[in-house]
Each structure stands twice: as C-alpha cells, then as structure tokens.
Amino acid sequence: MRYLSLACKNLLRRPIRSLLTISGVALAVAVAVSLGGFNVGYRNAINGSIEKLGYQVMVMAKGCPYEAATMMMKGGTGLLYLPQEVYETVKSDPDIQSITPIFVGIAQKEGSGIREDEAVKSFSILSGIEVPSFKVMKPWISFKSGAGYDGGRWFDPKSTDEIVMGFEVAQFEQRKVGDTFYASIVPNGKTQPVLHTFKVVGVLQRTGTQDDGTIFMPLSTAQEIFGRPKALTIIGIKLKTFGAASLREFEGRWLKLPEVQVVSLEQVKGTLVSLVGSAQVMIGAVAMIAVVVAVIGVVNTILMSVYERTGEIGIMKALGAYRSDIFRLIWLETLVICLAGAVAGSLLAFLAASLVEAAIKALINLGVQGSIVAIGPAMIGWALLGSVALGFFAGLYPAWRAASMRPIDAIREGE
Amino acid sequence: MNAPIIQARGLKRHYQRGSETVKALDGVDLDIYPGEMVSILGPSGSGKTTLVNLLSCLDVPTAGTLVLAEKPVTNLSEDRLADIRRGTLGFIFQKFHLIPTLTVAENVELPLMFLKRPVDRAATQGVLKQVGLEGRAAHLPRELSGGEMQRVAVARALIVQPKILIADEPTGNLDKANGDAIFKLFRKLSVEQGLTLIITTHNLALGHEADRVITLEDGRILREEPGRGKPALSRASSR
DSSP, X not given: OOHXXXXXXHHTTSHHHHHHHHHHXXXXXXXXXXXXXXXXXXXXXXXXXXXXXXXXXXXXXXXXXXXXXXXXXXXXXXXXXXEHHHHHHHTTOTTEEEEEEEEEEEEEXXXXXXXXXXXXXXXXXXXXXXXXXXXXXXXXXXXXXXXXXXTOOOOOTXXXXXXXXXXXXXXXXXXXXXXXXXXXXXXXXXXXXXXXXXXXXXXXXXXXXXXXXXXXXXXXXXXXXXXXXXXXSEEEEEESSOSHHHHXXXXXXXXXXXXXXXXXXXXXXXXXXHHHHHHHHHHHHHHHHHHHHHHHHHHHHHHHHHHHTHHHHHHHHHTTOOHHXXXXXXXXXXXXXXXXXXXXXXXXXXXXXXXXXXXXXXXOOOOOOSOSXXXXXXXXXXXXXXXXXXXXXXXXXXXXXXXXXXXXXXXXXXX | OOXXXXXXXXXXXXXXXXXXXXXXXXEEEEEEOTTOEEEEEOOTTSSHHXXXXXXXXXXXXXXXXXXXXXXXXXXXXXXXXXXXXXXXXEEXXXXXXOOTTSOHXXXXXXXXXXXXXXXXXXXXXXXXXXXXXXXXXXXXXXXXXXXXXXXXXXXXXXXXXXXXXXXXXXXXXXXXXXXXXXXXXXXXXXXXXXXXXXXXOSOHHHHTTSSEEEEEETTEEEEEEEOSSSOOOOOOEEO
16 A cells, blocks of 8 residues: 555545546646647747748838738738839848849639639739749748649749749649649739739649748749839848847848838747737636636645545554655645646647637637647646646645644544 | 553543533553553543543643653654554554545555555455454455454554554444454454453443453542453552
8 A cells, every 4th residue: 555546545535526626627737738839839830930931031111010920921912012123232231141032913813713702712822033042042842743743843934924833722723734824913003904824834842831822923924914013022031140130230231221121030920929919818817717726626625535534534643644644645635636637638738739729720810820739748748747836735735734633633523 | 570561640631621621531540561451441421532542642641641661651742652653552443444445455554554564465364364354355344344344443453563452442333243253352362462452341241351340430440350351460540
C-alpha cells in the first residue's frame, strides 16, 4: 500500500463527485490550453506567412498600415500604386540584398469560372512579376507535376497571354497546363472592360501563402492591360542585415520619397497581433475565472472528503500516522484531482484544436495562412506543471486541516 | 515480578463544559504488567474510555504521570505521542473503522505504510490466520459480517507486533456469539503470545474472562478483582 494508491482509492469512494471536480479542472485547463495554443499558433502562423512572403520589408504607396498588413498577407484589394521610378531609385540602396517589383490587379473572370454562383469568387488576383528577382525572393516555388501539369514553366517575359496559376486558383478553376483562362479587365481611365484570353503555361506547387490564390503574368503585360504602364503595387525587399537599427536607417533614407511608406514584417506582425489582442485578453480573463472556479471546486471537494473521513483520519493517527503523513495523503488527493483534470483537459484541447480553429476562423478573418492553434508537448507540459502548482496551493488548507486534527477528537467526531 | 509495562499515578482528566468542570477521570493509580489481560468495567460515564484514551497516548492527562514501556509520556507533543504509539500500541475500536475501499489485506497492512515498514504478504496471511480470516484477504469490508470486521481490526492491530493491545468496547457492536469469539481470540493472544491486553466493556460476563477486572465509577477505581483468566499479576488501587 502506497500513499498514491490510497489517495486514488479514497477519491474513488465518491466517484461522481470526484469526476465532476476533475471535469471542472479539465474544462478550465482545456480553455487555458486552447488559448495558449491559439497564442502560439497565431504567432507561428503570422511568422510562417511572413517568412513565406520572401521579403522582410516592402515599399508601397502611403496608406493605412492595416491595409498594408492585409495587402502583404492576403494580396488585398484596396490597391494603391507608386511610380516605377521608386523601384529604380530604391534598388540602388547598398543595404539591399535582393529586391523585386510587383504589380497587383483585380480581374473579373468572364465565362471561364465554373462556380459563377459565388459572386465573391468571380474575381481573380493577377500579379505582374519579374521572374528572375521573384525567384530569388522565393526560392521554394516550384511547378506542380503529374498528369496535365507536366511541362509547367514560367511565362516568357515578353508574352502578352501566358500566365502561371497558383495551386488553389488552378484547382478552383480546374485549369491545367495548356488550358485557356478568360478575364475581363477595366484598364485605368476606361469604363468598359476588355476581355483577355490567357494560356496557362504552368501551375505552381502549394506554398501555403497568398501565392496559391494568385495568377502570375509578366510585369510589363500586367501594367499594360491594367492601363498603368509605369506603376507598381509593392516593392519587396530583403536586406543584407535585418534588425531594428538597419530598418530604421533604411526607412530614414526612403521615407523622404513622396507618397511612399516602408513597412517591415515586424510592423505587420505587430499590427496583426494587435488585431486579435483584445479578444485574447477577454478569452484569457474567462480562462482565469474558469481556473479560479475549478480551484474553489477542488478545495471544496477535498474539504468535504476530509470532514466525511474525520474518524478515519483519527484512526490513521492512532495507528501511527504523523501529521505529515496525513498532510501528504490529503495533499496527494488534491494533486491527483488536478493532474487528472489537466490530462483530461489537455487531451480535450488537443482533440478539439481543429474545431476551435474552425470556430475562430469562422468568427474573424485573421489574415494568416495555415494552422492558428498549435498545441504541442511543451504547451501540455506547462498545463500539467500549472495544474500541479494549482493542486499544491489548493491542497494546502484541506491537508493542513486534516493534519491538525487531534486523534481523539477526530475519532470522537467520526463516531 | 516483572516491572509494570504501564504505570499510572494520580491520573486525572478534567474537562471544562461551560462553567462546570467535568472530572472524567479523577486520580487513578494503576500498574499493568506484561502479558496481563485486564478488563475495565463500569457504567456509561464512569471514565473507561477516558482511561484507555490516556493509556493509548491519544489524549493527554490534566494531571498525574504515565509511564508506558518505561517511557514517561506526560507533556509530549502530538508527534512524540505518535512515536510512542507506533509499534508499541495496537488499537481496536467499537466501530472497527476499516477503510471501505481497501481490501481486508490492505486494511491490515495500512499501519505498515505509516511505520515505513515493508509489506510482507506472509506476515499479513499469518495475522489473518490468527484471527481466522485467511480466506478473506481479497474481500472488501462491506462483504464481511460485523464479527469478521472486528477480527480484521484485531489483525490490523497485530500486524505491527505491538506490546500492548487496547480495545475500547470491542464487542459493543457485536452479537453474543461474535462477542464471545472476539474475547476467546483475546484470551488466545494473551496466553500464546504473552500480549498485554486492556479491554473496556459493558459486558460483565465477558469482562470477567480477563486475568484482572478493574471497575470504575465516577472517574475513580471502585474495585479491582481477579478474573477467570490467569492469576492476577499486579495490584491496583484507587485514591
């Protein structure tokens, strides 16, 4: 017979009460772990999405930083343009390791979409790029292979009708290499759309970024068909050394240009984190309340159990138990409840992570790709450790109360 | 003659109940010798339980001295009293107080956990055999009769090989047959193992099965007489 075994058997005397208490702890832990998982997962998703942009800094037309963040993460629609001379000027900066110009435009699919019922899906993002510098920025990009996709390649830089489709847009439109894609574009300054016919020359592998939903074409062609021959949407930049100081210097040099803002990934990250920050604080407060309620429940359960077993505790003392032995036994019972609750809660949070993620994504558009709830071994380890700490404090009073009973009083009271 | 294993002098236990002082025990001198089986008789409120609680180191006297196995035990802290109890005393209570979720064997072995002694299944089987429950080791208390539960309590007291076994109304919750059986068991332990036994009871007939019978009244020893057991080894007196 060991103390742990005795503690577990004591808890089994009132299985429903013990189960309810463990459920309370499990619920609190599940909420806390899910929140922690969301914190970590969301930050990871932001980091992942930003890293997959390939550039650390972007130069773009002045506007709302939130819009900039959206633009950077999702390829947004509130498009502002800056003159191409800015690119020519900025690229001479000695701190730049690589730079790529990007033109983004929105086109309406005409008679090409197979899901016309969804109005929101009738638009496509077209991105004009310079392939050599774009590839340097995103070396992981490759072409999808297999039946219908073999032979994929980048478009000819002088071509006016060749396009490369991102993974998701190709799937959605059911396009393969060699297929045709139709799009209507209203050129800048015109009122009537012009129908264009494009030929798909390649489909990209999935990247998990906004590139999956983008259709790429030569930069000059995009500028031409959108009627903005010397305009760019974004200039993506990778610096030789990236840090707060180097970014400040870089910003200082180029903010003097009119109508230009320099946005770093750190700023974007901060903006995106602040977007959900207050919601996280609210959920955190709810989790804290749940934890406090669970702890009160544990203290109540163990105290009731101590009162019910007053006589037994007296007998144990009569049989030779020290105060410390009784303290240890009752304290262990508290720990067992908290640990069992933590294990159940962590398991629940782990299993329900995809549901939580789907619920969050359904409620708010966080502007990031990939999983936003990350529950790993470290998170569960912290939950278990936290529960042990809670059990430690929750068990102190009942254990002290039981240990302090005089054996004779306890035996009398128990009879 | 051996030195007494329990020596009480002027033992008093007074309680304050409001403005009234209750003299539960009011000056008892008592010597109990190793191997003796002593019954303590008396009506309710005579001080039987108070006396055995003091002799068991479960309670502390208001006045007087108590020497137990040659160790003075007056004015000790609760943990030091526990030290005295551990391994020296075995207890049997009227209400058995078995842990309902533990098997018979686990209940018997429970004191070993507190004494940090290893569990020896053969020793457990040995004490269960002594009390006639060798086939009930895996049973839970709820599967036993009252007499069997009390015998488990006896086995639990014996597992630590105590020098003194103190039983407070051990037959109070048992029918006559089971009460007789328990007393027969006590007699056997006294004769075969030389165990010192102190038993309180309301049952005069059973009480007189002991070596010596002490009758209490109003917290004092009224009389002391030899029982039907072994010849009396000691002298008890009341002040």
